[in-house]
Amino acid sequence: MTFGAPSTSSPAFRTIDLRGQSLGLPELRAAVPRLTAGDGASVEEGVRGIISDVRGRGFAALGELAAKFDGVEQRHPRVPADAIEAALVGLDGSVRAALEESIARARAFAEAQVPGDVTVHPAEGASVTQHWVPVGRVGLYVPGGLAVYPSSVVMNVVPAHAAGVRSIALASPPQKDNGGLPHPTILAAAALLGIDEVYAIGGAQAIAAFAYGIPQGTHDGADDLPAIAPVDVVTGPGNIFVATAKRLVKGVVGIDAEAGPTEIAILADGSARPELVAADLISQAEHDPRAGSVLVTDAPELAERVRGQLAVLVAQTKHRDRVVEALAGEQSGVVLVDDLEAGIAVCDAYAAEHLEIMTADAPAVAARIRSAGAIFVGDYSPVSLGDYCAGSNHVLPTSGTAAFSSGLNVTTFLRAIQIVDYSESALAGVAPHIRSLADAEDLPAHGxxxxxxxxPLIR
Known part of the structure; x- marks a missing residue:
């Protein structure tokens, strides 16, 4: 494996050359660009402390954490209904129209995902049914930080609605510039979706409040603070503290995934347009200095043309410093492969959150991918489309977890209950088999x- 220096005219964007090498899945996973794990132990220790504090001191802890991390004074984190309504009234008309279109498309896709009950009849008088029911209550987290994410409100709420969830609470960090409330565009998106239970809580403390609930209690000398009811499922993206908190409360509640920094991989051949590749790599890099932007190609000349386009486009983009840091990071770069077959293998090993296919016969290539959160096919299906208006969900598995997990969808908010209904004669038909298996497992009372x-009836 060799690493090439970037061209002097483009942002630092390393090359990993896998040509001429025969690598299995473990070696490919080790070779693809990834962030080196940081000091996870210290993060976990800090998050455990926050969770314990919120569980133990309730609103007092939430108030102190809001002052410490967000610089706001807070007596109770519930956002007043009039503030939510005012945010919708003040929403820019074009943004409202865009959100409404995003909601409509996401709703159509989510409602189509709702699974139907299935019943089989193994014998006469015997039935086994899988019955889907929604969870009772969910807590949805929408991050703040470097960007504003009303689209994440849509992506979390719409599938929960489609699943039939009746109680939905939303949390987003309080903002000093907004009077201690979440960003007004977040509040407006919640209003559009009919969500009136919104909390100005950020980070791990929001996850803790949702998982364990906050009882009615005393803070600042008052004892009339309404409780926050615990939820059954917590979903939504966030930083490493949010992801760690979700992992620590998993089992107390269900979670969607431990989402990390966003990432894009682009599988491209010599037919790809370098300006499109460069623009799409930048689109994800602007999220976060830790975002991953990866190009997988069997065309070295394309890689160099992409570098040239990066030099032009990065200089023009608003969040240049953030983008440059992300592109220069160990999590980003070009992976050179011998052919398309090897490129597909690299993409399956990488298991990208977002995977774009820019090759000849892109639909056929996309059909061969086995590990990705979402696949975007051809020149006119960029990740930005999926972020906002494709109808798909943008809450997707990151950091290689797409190899075994799925993006947020309706089933995240559903439970499958099995219903068994056998008549006397149907049970009699399998009674000898039950007796045999019970004895074989040394569990005779089962038989x-x-x-x-x-x-015979004993009286």
Whole structure:
């Protein structure tokens, strides 16, 4: 494996050359660009402390954490209903129209995902049904930080609505410039979706409040602070503290995933347009200095043309410093491969959150991918489309977890309950098999529980 220096005319964007090498899945996973794990132990220790504090001191802890991390004074984090309505009234008309279109497309896709019940009849008088029911209450987290994410309100709320969830609470960090409330565009998006239970809580403390609830309690000498009811499922993206908190409360509540920094991989051949590749790499790099932007190609000449386009486009982009840092990071770069077959193998090993296919016969290539959060096919399906208005969900698995997990969808908010209904004769038909298996497992009382149903009635 060799690493090439970037051209002097473009932002630092390293090259990983895998040509001429025969690598298996473990070696490919080790070779692709990834962030080196940071000091996870110290982060976990800090998050454990926050969770414990919120569980133990409730609103007092939330108030102190809001002052410490967000610079706001807070008695109770519930956002007043009039503030939510005012945010919608003040929403720019073009943004409202865009959100409404995004909601409509996401709703159509989410409602189509709702699974139907399935019943089979193994024998006469016997039925087994899988019955889907929504969870009772969910807590949705929408991050703040370097950007504003009303689109994440849409992506979290719409599938929960489609699943039939009746109680939905939303949390987003308080902002000093907004009077201690979440960003007004976040509040407006919540209003458009009919969400009136919104909390100005950020970070790990929001996850803790949702997972364990906050009882009615005393803070600042008052005892009339309304409780925050615990939820069944917590979803939504966030920073490393949010992701760690979700991992620590998993089991107390369900979670969607431990989302990390965003990432894009682009599988491209010599037919790809370098300006499109460069623009799409930048689009994800502007999220976060830790975002990953990866080009996988069998065309070295394309890689150099992309570098040239990066030099032009990065200089023009608003968040240049952030983009430059992300592109120069260990999590970004060009991966050179021998051919398209090797490129597909690299992409499956990388298991990107977002994977774009810019090759000849892109639909056929996309159909061969086995690990990705979402796949974007051809020149006119950029990741930006999926972020906002494709109808798909942009809450997707990161950091290689797409190899075993899925993006946020309706089933995140559903439970499958199995219903077994056998008649006397149907049970009698399998009673000998139950007896045999119970004895084989040395659990004779299991067999007895069936046999007693057919024993002579004892009075």
């Amino acid at each position: 007895d529980a069936v046999d007693v149903r057919f024993a």
